Amino acid sequence: MELTLDTNIQYLSGVGPKRAALYKKLDIQTVRDLLYYFPRSYIDLTQPCYISDAPVWEICAVRARVIAKSSPQYIRKGLTIFKVKVADDSGSMIITFFNAKYTVDSLKYDEEYLFYGKMSGSLLKKEMHAPSIYPANLPSAFISVYPLTQGLSSKMIAGNISQAIQLLDENLPDPLPAFLRKKYQLCHLHFALKNIHLPADKESAEIARRRLIFEELLMLSLSLHSVRSDTFSQTSFVCRNIDLQPFLQQLPFQLTGAQQRAIEQVCKDLKKSTPMNRLIQGDVGCGKTMVAAAASFAAFQNGFMSAMMAPTEILAQQHFQSLSRLLSPLGMRLVLLCGSMTAKEKRDIKERISLGMVDFVIGTHALISEDVDLPNLALVITDEQHRFGVAQRTKLSEKSDHPHTLVMSATPIPRTLALMIYGDLDVSSIDELPPNRQPVKTYVISSKLKQRAYHFLKDHLDRGLQGYIVCPLVEAMENTPSNLQNAEEYADLLARGPFSSYRVGVLHGKMRPKDKERIMDAFASGEIQLLVSTTVIEVGVDVPNAVIMMIENAERFGLSQLHQLRGRVGRGVQQSYCILISDNKNPETKERLQVLHRTNDGFKVAEYDLKARGPGDFLGKRQHGLPQLKIADLSSNMDILMQAQQAACELNESTLSQSEQELLQQSIKRILNHVGEQLN
Secondary structure, eight states: OOOOTTSBGGGSTTTHHHHHHHHHHTTOOBHHHHHTOOOSEEEEOSSOBOGGGOOTTSEEEEEEEEEEEOOOEEEETTEEEEEEEEEETTEEEEEEEESOHHHHHHSOBTOEEEEEEEEEEOSSSEEEESOEEEETTOSOSEEEEOOOOTTOOHHHHHHHHHHHHHTOOTTOOOSSOHHHHHHTTOOOHHHHHHHHHSOSSHHHHHHHHHHHHHHHHHHHHHHHHHHHHHTOOOOSOOOOOOOOHHHHHTOSSOOOHHHHHHHHHHHHHHTSSSOOEEEEEEOTTSOHHHHHHHHHHHHHHTTOEEEEEOSSHHHHHHHHHHHHHHHGGGTOOEEEEOTTSOHHHHHHHHHHHHTTOOSEEEESGGGGSTTOOOTTEEEEEESSGGGSOHHHHHHHHTTSSSOEEEEEESSOOOHHHHHHHTTTSEEEEEOOOOTTOOOOEEEEEOGGGHHHHHHHHHHHHHTTOEEEEEOSBSSOOTTOOTTOOBHHHHHHHHHHTTTTTSOEEEEOTTSOHHHHHHHHHHHHTTSOSEEEEOGGGSSSOOOTTEEEEEETTGGGSOHHHHHHHHTTSOOSSSOOEEEEEOOOOOHHHHHHHHHHHHOOOHHHHHHHHHHHHHHHHHTOSSOSOOOOOSSOOTTTOHHHHHHHHHHHHHHHHSOOOHHHHHHHHHHHHHHHHHHGGGOO
């Protein structure tokens, strides 16, 4: 049987059905998949050191010959120790192996090997424990190390890949046209695939890696362009008559320049015959809701309905209240639809909506229920979009025929990354805060200073202001570390102790919706002075009188999450404060928390978070629609990403030969098939 890149991997020599089943766990099914399974790192054996020069407690490579083997030592059942003495011209050392009879037996006396591992012992008596062993005459002194699954070793994978590389034709068709490779100084695909796995030297590995990163990001950009072109269908909801003056004149404040720009972009989109697909991203408190309000008013002026979906009932209720104050005086009819409403309430609201008696419906996931009919729905708004899966957002849009879509996110992400993640969306960034907003002062303290923080909080409560204390847990559980605070016990402790003369409330996600609403109403009205909560208040809660945010066990929260929580204060004219309490001694953790002390800019916080955690953790659950990248790293390959996006635009405008077009289309198709419905 003739083997090609599309051959099932089981037909490679030494693989077979059993090992092929293990490879399938790594999403490797063809020879091509195997070649695109890239090393996570390399072992560098190019400069082995002498035994006498080997640094103690560091990983290094030593070239030495075997001079002695001791008898096996049976320590206990299941543990046998083997010791081997090796030497070079500078001295000798002892290598210890555990339960490795076959390995020790295969080492030949007086033969040289490369031993790679952590050096231990002392300057005069060097030792190594269970090092990796390689022949001294390796064809490549750069050894690839692969991500593994149980049953597959790095050595097995390397052997199979070495065989697959033999199948590579020197004339392997390259999906990147020659003019593009020349412009961006990229090597040919044949060189790249060979040298990413079996590099002749470090430079060859870097040249190969850059080419493959570029290719991956380019194909992803082209795939997103392809998806986006599919969304360019016609919409029947063209808003020809837009006059925002009535809306703007009754606003109790002046919009920022950034808000005005975003509203202009949205109105321009609403006038087009293709559906708007726009992301409004901006820091907490920057006024994204005003953009949504203006858009819904524009739709209303043209006789159309709007719908807004929020991730929590608290946020949906808050949006309903604030938007009703703005839009009801303009003649718009707004309703709220949430899962916790009674069956009768829901039935009445659904009937009013279906009869066309509603201009703007605001709700939670309840909006996407089968029995919710949204006639004449022209504008779909999703708030805190990262909290919804792609399928949920799509389901709301499918309630109508190609409506305009506006998604909002208070988790700012670097613009280049936003363009990649939301490839089918235009991006508007609101990078200004409303006037008179004072930056929140943030402090990082240890629990030793907690009593001083309590006094500081009491001083503000005595002045008629309010505060939050956020805990990482709802309640104490078995095996919970004793230093972790939980909201229920902590609230009780404060109410009976240091805050016994104040009105303390508690709020968490396990409470019934009605109880949560009651507590939030009591806090918003000032009836509750101090609210002890979990991260249920992270999104959207707006109480301008709350000026102190204290966060216990701050190291347990992500940086963007802490920034979101901090955004719950600083919403009025009073100076506000965020106090992060942590006893964690880890230098990286301490530095991470200090970022919040240094800046209030959500985009800068996001940049740091992205670099520190990488895009996988930064973006949270895989709901952003990106496929798993095989080699590119969006946190450190931004320069290549920008070049790849530029190249994608150039290719879309270029005249390619038929064969070049076919190769590109095949690569794009492979990405789309691999991702399936993940892409937006």
